[in-house]
Amino acid sequence: MTAPVVREPGSTREACALLAADPWGTKVVSGGTALVLMMRQGLVAPQSLVALWRIPGLAGITRAGDVLRIGATTTLAEVAASPLVRSVAPSLAHACSVVGNPRIRNVATLGGNLAEADYASDPPAALASLGARCHATGPDGTREIPVRDLVTGFYETVLDHAELITHVDVPIAGPGRRATYLKYRTRSSEDRPCVGVAARLDADERGRVRELDVVVAAVAPTLHRVPAALDAAAGRAVDDALAGEVARSYAEAVEPLEDARGSAWYRRRMVEVLVRRAVQRFTAPEEVVRSA
Numbered sequence: 001m002t003a004p005v006v007r008e009p010g011s012t013r014e015a016c017a018l019l020a021a022d023p024w025g026t027k028v029v030s031g032g033t034a035l036v037l038m039m040r041q042g043l044v045a046p047q048s049l050v051a052l053w054r055i056p057g058l059a060g061i062t063r064a065g066d067v068l069r070i071g072a073t074t075t076l077a078e079v080a081a082s083p084l085v086r087s088v089a090p091s092l093a094h095a096c097s098v099v100g101n102p103r104i105r106n107v108a109t110l111g112g113n114l115a116e117a118d119y120a121s122d123p124p125a126a127l128a129s130l131g132a133r134c135h136a137t138g139p140d141g142t143r144e145i146p147v148r149d150l151v152t153g154f155y156e157t158v159l160d161h162a163e164l165i166t167h168v169d170v171p172i173a174g175p176g177r178r179a180t181y182l183k184y185r186t187r188s189s190e191d192r193p194c195v196g197v198a199a200r201l202d203a204d205e206r207g208r209v210r211e212l213d214v215v216v217a218a219v220a221p222t223l224h225r226v227p228a229a230l231d232a233a234a235g236r237a238v239d240d241a242l243a244g245e246v247a248r249s250y251a252e253a254v255e256p257l258e259d260a261r262g263s264a265w266y267r268r269r270m271v272e273v274l275v276r277r278a279v280q281r282f283t284a285p286e287e288v289v290r291s292a
């Protein structure tokens with residue numbers, strides 16, 4: 001492997017211009033945990049890398065009104081440990097805390113995790129279930145992309161080559177919101193998920209479903225959602241019957257992939273088990289779930 005030239009632009013505009021000038025030979029690098037592995041394996045061979053680490057304003061976690069804003073170069077460890085994220089989006093903090101191992105989480109960034117578009121990732125499902133939106137900047141300007149729609153296939157996103165994710169906005173809800181992320185690993189405690197389930201409930205004052213979202217990761221090239229099952233939950237009491245129905249719908253609708261972490265048959269079974277468990281969490285008092 002010939003070492004690529006590393007360029008360190010001081011602004012997103014400069015970074016986008018470098019990328020636009022060389023669509024085939026240049027790639028963005030953030031933490032490098034995914035890209036450097038791909039380079040070592042010979043899957044990609046960029047001649048130059050555009051590093052994001054000197055661009056001001058791309059890292060950090062802030063709150064503006066009812067939006068939690070997380071910069072693209074914020075590490076997963078920072079997201080997981082942030083008191084702000086833990087208080088307003090605890091399922092996201094948890095999803096980031098179970099990625100790989102501390103060495104990965106201390107370097108890997110949220111923007112890199114999203115842009116990598118690996119189907120077996122944890123944070124995207126949690127972000128999608130919370131209705132988060134990526135902000136991307138390119139030579140033609142900026143745009144918002146719902147995290148749910150970012151990935152289009154194996155390692156494919158809607159991002160253009162010269163577009164950068166700059167930050168992610170997560171809406172903050174008032175009382176009545178509950179959210180959870182369940183990661184199921186089959187090989188080792190540091191592994192990527194065999195199945196990951198993020199669920200979010202917004203309940204009305206009687207505790208019935210105002211809106212339910214369930215997003216399943218790692219079972220297909222893109223995030224798995226079953227809108228009809230979610231729509232059918234509106235107005236219902238949150239109980240074991242509802243959890244079972246939603247879980248069965250998700251298991252029936254999935255077209256599971258197979259890999260070293262599990263067969264298609266096994267994944268379908270585990271989708272049902274984990275979706276049921278995720279929704280059942282909302283039937284218990286919140287303090288019980290928080291201490292689980």
Ligand SMILES: Cc1cc2nc3c(=O)[nH]c(=O)nc-3n(C[C@H](O)[C@H](O)[C@H](O)COP(=O)(O)OP(=O)(O)OC[C@H]3O[C@@H](n4cnc5c(N)ncnc54)[C@H](O)[C@@H]3O)c2cc1C
Nearest residue numbers: 030031032033034035100108109111112113115121122165
């Ligand atoms: C041993 C190991 C275990 C892992 N386990 C897990 C796990 O359990 N769960 C999980 O979710 N992930 C896991 N990962 C993946 C890890 O989380 C990702 O590799 C990491 O988040 C990528 O972030 P990065 O900053 O290192 O990205 P990089 O490696 O720098 O970049 C990844 C890709 O995204 C592009 N990119 C980076 N930043 C941006 C940006 N701001 N805008 C546009 N494009 C960008 C790059 O060009 C590249 O194509 C694991 C990785 C390793 C090596």
